[in-house]
Amino acid sequence: MNLSNQPPVSPNPIRNTRHGSTRWHLVFIALVGLFGHVRADEELVLPLRLHLTQGATLAVRGLNLEVWVTPDEVKTIVLPEVNRIWKQADIRFEIERIAEEPIPESPNRARLLQQIADFKRADADQAHGSPFELTRSLFNPLEVHPAAINVYFFPYVGETLQGVAALGGNRVLLGVWTNKFSHGQEPPKKTLLTEPEPMNIGSLSRTLSHELGHSLTLTHPAKTDLPKGRLMGGAKQGYLLTPEEIAKARESAKKHLEALASPHAKSNRKPKGEAPAPHEG
Numbered sequence: 001m002n003l004s005n006q007p008p009v010s011p012n013p014i015r016n017t018r019h020g021s022t023r024w025h026l027v028f029i030a031l032v033g034l035f036g037h038v039r040a041d042e043e044l045v046l047p048l049r050l051h052l053t054q055g056a057t058l059a060v061r062g063l064n065l066e067v068w069v070t071p072d073e074v075k076t077i078v079l080p081e082v083n084r085i086w087k088q089a090d091i092r093f094e095i096e097r098i099a100e101e102p103i104p105e106s107p108n109r110a111r112l113l114q115q116i117a118d119f120k121r122a123d124a125d126q127a128h129g130s131p132f133e134l135t136r137s138l139f140n141p142l143e144v145h146p147a148a149i150n151v152y153f154f155p156y157v158g159e160t161l162q163g164v165a166a167l168g169g170n171r172v173l174l175g176v177w178t179n180k181f182s183h184g185q186e187p188p189k190k191t192l193l194t195e196p197e198p199m200n201i202g203s204l205s206r207t208l209s210h211e212l213g214h215s216l217t218l219t220h221p222a223k224t225d226l227p228k229g230r231l232m233g234g235a236k237q238g239y240l241l242t243p244e245e246i247a248k249a250r251e252s253a254k255k256h257l258e259a260l261a262s263p264h265a266k267s268n269r270k271p272k273g274e275a276p277a278p279h280e281g
């Protein structure tokens, strides 16, 4: 609407002066500004189903890695930090469910766990698949929420990797042990739950925030992109989302919310058939 072409019609001829018209203009502009502001800042709340996998031990460089993060730590430390980071986009994540879930027994279980333990980033394009794909058949399909974003806390997701997600998807995989800090040269250590700014080695909360960015269709900026210090990476990693990224993530968040509102999303059961192949980010 172009307000400048719509002078208000006043029943009072005395008010219908240039001065009055300007004043009305200001009122209209102030109102539009106010509502425009409210719309842009409308908080979007996305549910997360948090799966703390149990009973999978990954043997990496002489260590036996398991999930050590507790539901209480996720609720009281990790999620508040994720929401602090995403506040800049007025997107908030809330827990739809958090549960410790055993990895079901299966004939391929030991082989898949070993493949993930041995996974190197350089193997990503090779035939034996990524940790994201390998874990797909490890997790209990009956526990998957069909529309909320499912976050899996796993012992370890491969050399120098800390998390994987599909662009626009509803599955995030996190490792609670990492050797990214040493570029894979040393045995893994427990990730920090949070890290004060500025980012130094990263934290589970920041990794989750980054992977949720992929779930909301954000990709990695080029190393030459400015500004630096971005949540999605680039020359120097950090916490910042650009206005373009915020707009893109909010559009995607609305699509996630539409999917959640569909009748299909009412079921806690995984839909029949495989989910489409993910784009990894």
Ligand SMILES: [Zn+2]
Pocket: 210, 214, 220, 281
């Ligand atoms: Zn990424």
